[in-house]
Structures are given as structure tokens and as C-alpha cells.
Amino acid sequence: SAVISQKPSRDICQRGTSLTIQCQVDSQVTMMFWYRQQPGQSLTLIATANQGSEATYESGFVIDKFPISRPNLTFSTLTVSNMSPEDSSIYLCSVKVANTEAFFGQGTRLTVV
């Protein structure tokens, strides 16, 4: 299993600003994933972050809007840039350990005003 700590747990931000979300895992993992859950919606994968390489973004998500860092095997950050109210969502970090289920952080509830 894996324990994931995600910070901040929630934030209220002004439009046009940026927020960086941190994800810390208690073990080394190759792949980390960032998801977005818009209000009342399911989870949508934003990108896959591998250590030592550029993140791979899903359709509809771009690096300029959601830059990701992955400096080592236990840590990643997701930045939500130039925020607008449409970015108000829960952002979740996830990891897959070996060939098992994915584990999720508690999420960051972002409100953009």
C-alpha cells in the first residue's frame, strides 16, 4: 500500500493567480497521476508524471495551464495557473504500486473567486 499526503487540503484563490498542490508519497513510485473532479462529476485524468521525464498530458489539458514537477520518486507538484472560476474542482494525486490498485490522496478542494 501507499500513504499519500496532499497539501493544501483546500484553498480559496483569486482569479488570475496560481496555486501549487503538493503530493508526498511514503514510498518510491514510478508513476504518479493527477486527477480533477469537477463539482458533481467523476474523476478525469489530467496527466501522468514520471520521474526524470516530462509529464504526459491527456487530451484537453496542457502544460502551460497545469505544469507538473516530479523531482524524485516520492514527490510531485501540480500547479493550476491563471485560475478562473471554471478551475474550481477537487484535485487528486494518485499512485499505483506494483500491479495493484491505485491509491489516492485526500484531495485539494480549490475554489476560485
Place this chain on the structure above:
Amino acid sequence: AQSVAQPEDQVNVAEGNPLTVKCTYSVSGNPYLFWYVQYPNRGLQFLLKYITGDNLVKGSYGFEAEFNKSQTSFHLKKPSALVSDSALYFCAVRDESGTASKLTFGTGTRLQVTL
């Protein structure tokens, strides 16, 4: 492409009664199937998974799910519901035959258990 369908937005059941939350999937290769639960203001918690082997898998909190390959279904079940089971449930699939390891989630089913 892989996909998951959860046809019910909400399931209502009385405490003590059996519950079923439906899930069907589509993948090109072998499916790895998962159920997660989300309580208010919380992240996702893993309930159970099917990778291979016995079609009936048992998970946390008394939940179980049955993999049916011919019907491409993976319905979540519990023999006797509790009020504390009220939450949002997500089915997810991963196609392990592909190069990607990403999960695709269903739209979620809200389970409401009443006294």
C-alpha cells in the same frame, strides 16, 4: 479506448436490505476492475479489485463484486446495507494489455441508505 458505465446516478436502499451498484466496462484487452468509495470531503478509498481468478471478489466493509466477462459487468454488492455505507461509489477499469496504466472512472453512483 477503455470506458466504464454506471447507469444509475443514485441507488436508494433501506438499512438491512441487500444493495447492488451496477457497472459495465469496455476494454480491448484484459480488464483490471476496481471499486472506490468517496465520503463527503474525502479522497477516494479503495474497496476491492478484480485482476484474475475467482469471479467473486470480496473487499472492505463487507462489500463484494462479481466479474462477468460475457456481460462485461462488475456489479458491487453487499448483503445487508448500513446507513454508514451512504457515499459516492466509483467503478474504474484499466486495460493492462496497453502501454498506459491509467484508470478510467465511471460517473459515480450515489448510494443512500435509510433507516
